[in-house]
Amino acid sequence: MSSDQNRKELEDADDSIVAGRAADGDAAAFAVLVRRYTAMMRAYARRILPGTAEVDDVVQDAFITAWHRLPELEDPGKVKSWLMRITSRKAVDHLRASRPYSDIDRVEAPAPAQTAPARVVEARAGVAALGQALRELPDGQRECWVLREMGGYAYEEIADELDISLSTVRGLLARARKYIIVRMEQWR
Amino acid sequence: MSNEYDTHDLRGLGLEPEDLDGHTIEDLTDYLDAGRTPPDPSIDASPGCRLALDALERLRDLTPELLSADSAAEPEVEEAWVERILTGITLDARAGRRIPFSAPSPHADLGITEGAVRGLMRAAESAVPGILVGRCRLDGDVTEPGAPIRVCVEVSVPYGPPIPLLAERLRTEIATSLMTHTELNITGVDVIVQDVRRRSPPVEEGR
Numbered sequence: 001m002s003s004d005q006n007r008k009e010l011e012d013a014d015d016s017i018v019a020g021r022a023a024d025g026d027a028a029a030f031a032v033l034v035r036r037y038t039a040m041m042r043a044y045a046r047r048i049l050p051g052t053a054e055v056d057d058v059v060q061d062a063f064i065t066a067w068h069r070l071p072e073l074e075d076p077g078k079v080k081s082w083l084m085r086i087t088s089r090k091a092v093d094h095l096r097a098s099r100p101y102s103d104i105d106r107v108e109a110p111a112p113a114q115t116a117p118a119r120v121v122e123a124r125a126g127v128a129a130l131g132q133a134l135r136e137l138p139d140g141q142r143e144c145w146v147l148r149e150m151g152g153y154a155y156e157e158i159a160d161e162l163d164i165s166l167s168t169v170r171g172l173l174a175r176a177r178k179y180i181i182v183r184m185e186q187w188r
Numbered sequence: 189m190s191n192e193y194d195t196h197d198l199r200g201l202g203l204e205p206e207d208l209d210g211h212t213i214e215d216l217t218d219y220l221d222a223g224r225t226p227p228d229p230s231i232d233a234s235p236g237c238r239l240a241l242d243a244l245e246r247l248r249d250l251t252p253e254l255l256s257a258d259s260a261a262e263p264e265v266e267e268a269w270v271e272r273i274l275t276g277i278t279l280d281a282r283a284g285r286r287i288p289f290s291a292p293s294p295h296a297d298l299g300i301t302e303g304a305v306r307g308l309m310r311a312a313e314s315a316v317p318g319i320l321v322g323r324c325r326l327d328g329d330v331t332e333p334g335a336p337i338r339v340c341v342e343v344s345v346p347y348g349p350p351i352p353l354l355a356e357r358l359r360t361e362i363a364t365s366l367m368t369h370t371e372l373n374i375t376g377v378d379v380i381v382q383d384v385r386r387r388s389p390p391v392e393e394g395r
Contacts, residue, residue: 009346013320014383017344020323024306025282031270038265043258060273067277076323126250127257134254149251174214178203181243185201 003028011035019076022067030067037080041087047146048091050135058094062087081152088151092161095143129187133180141176144169201243202236209234216240220248282306287330289371300370302326308369309341312361318346319354322382330372338376339366344383355379 010032021029045058147153159166203213231237284302291298306324313321321341328337345354359377366374
């Protein structure tokens with residue numbers, strides 16, 4: 001079997017086979033995971049850290065950690081959500097490094113200028129509206145919301161990761177949800 | 189601040205306790221998270237709460253779509269990126285246990301790593317077109333010469349050929365290979381078919 005053929009077959013195989021093989025030390029299989037999930041991991045990291053040029057560093061870091069820890073992954077079929085988890089950890093590490101104090105509560109930086117609704121009323125209007133609303137959220141609210149809703153974190157896990165209290169997490173999430181819902185209503 | 193979209197003017201859908209018959213958006217989120225059980229009549233009977241619950245559910249349904257749309261909007265992954273990551277990983281990280289084999293003289297100490305044995309098991313796939321080996325396991329004390337070892341491989345097979353036939357060919361190939369190249373006392377080769385691949389469309393030119 002030629003290596004091109006082998007690569008193509010690996011590209012078609014499901015996560016449990018590809019990740020299981022990568023866990024056993026097959027770099028070609030790991031390359032398939034990199035091709036398969038780079039876009040998702042970049043997109044997720046970008047929602048946590050908008051406007052930074054370091055998204056690629058975060059994702060590269062996440063992949064390197066993933067390579068070393070793959071043998072610990074009990075069910076290789078769950079590699080996708082596991083990679084998401086590692087990505088958000090790396091993104092949060094990045095946040096911590098760039099924000100020396102636990103000042104998430106006070107980070108109510110002015111939101112970027114709001115886009116007029118008409119500009120996002122397109123085929124995928126709902127998705128576009130949600131994306132725009134997220135961009136407008138203050139950092140703390142956005143981080144909590146993205147970890148919870150995109151990353152599937154429990155409230156306690158968000159509190160641990162961001163080093164804030166559980167009640168702060170709940171408060172930030174409630175505000176984020178209200179803001180997003182109301183903004184999305186305007187686009188309907 | 190007279191922006192017409194300023195938060196203070198966002199009054200279309202009421203999300204404050206006075207709009208929600210005393211409930212808060214947090215209560216409603218918790219209620220949704222719990223699958224609306226046990227049913228709470230004070231929420232279910234409140235028109236304000238029902239509107240807010242609908243909005244929260246729509247939001248929840250949209251979220252995976254946002255991640256998909258965001259991912260699709262990311263640039264195509266370049267091979268240079270893949271290379272950059274592969275050069276960052278150390279390939280000898282998966283040696284595993286050391287498996288001794290008998291040396292011709294007492295002054296020599298020979299062995300093979302578990303990782304290399306897994307490599308042999310993966311290589312057996314080339315004898316069975318279309319089959320792909322996933323995770324391989326060696327059960328037993330491989331560090332003890334002659335100890336009984338059972339190996340297990342997870343595989344992906346192409347859609348079409350009879351699966352038992354493919355699995356049997358791979359089993360034979362792995363057993364032969366391990367017998368030829370190692371001194372492991374293999375007592376069994378288990379093959380678990382984990383994935384059946386549909387034929388993928390032919391690769392387009394220029395992609």
